[in-house]
Amino acid sequence: MNVLVHSLFNLLTGILANLSLYEIMFLVLGGIIIDIDHLIYMIFREKLHNPKKIWKFHKQEYKINRPHFYIFHFLEIILLLMLISYFINWYLYLIFVGFLLHWIIDVATYIQYYKKTRPWINYCFLFLYLKR
Numbered sequence: 001m002n003v004l005v006h007s008l009f010n011l012l013t014g015i016l017a018n019l020s021l022y023e024i025m026f027l028v029l030g031g032i033i034i035d036i037d038h039l040i041y042m043i044f045r046e047k048l049h050n051p052k053k054i055w056k057f058h059k060q061e062y063k064i065n066r067p068h069f070y071i072f073h074f075l076e077i078i079l080l081l082m083l084i085s086y087f088i089n090w091y092l093y094l095i096f097v098g099f100l101l102h103w104i105i106d107v108a109t110y111i112q113y114y115k116k117t118r119p120w121i122n123y124c125f126l127f128l129y130l131k132r
């Protein structure tokens with residue numbers, strides 16, 4: 001959603017968790033790069049290849065908070081990535097913790113925007129998306 005809000009939330013969480021500046025950088029990075037899945041969705045599902053059309057679609061969808069199949073925005077995927085990376089590399093783990101913090105802000109935004117669980121909740125939990 002909003003890059004600045006996500007960055008600030010991840011930054012503050014990193015400070016509160018007493019992480020080093022270097023570690024916080026990875027936390028903030030994770031909060032930003034998670035949205036690469038929006039681009040993946042637009043290219044592979046919407047078949048958009050023109051940067052101008054991609055930008056137009058993004059702006060239009062962002063404005064109305066319409067959820068889509070964004071692979072890294074499913075809680076189960078994020079938790080799995082966190083679990084795997086925890087045993088591989090601390091900084092990679094921090095990036096995925098950044099994903100989780102980003103997810104929390106997105107869910108809060110959906111709750112505030114829609115005031116109900118539909119239609120967004122199916123796009124935040126993989127088991128609900130597969131069940132629908």
Ligand SMILES: [Zn+2]
Pocket residue numbers: 001035073102106
């Ligand atoms: Zn997001």
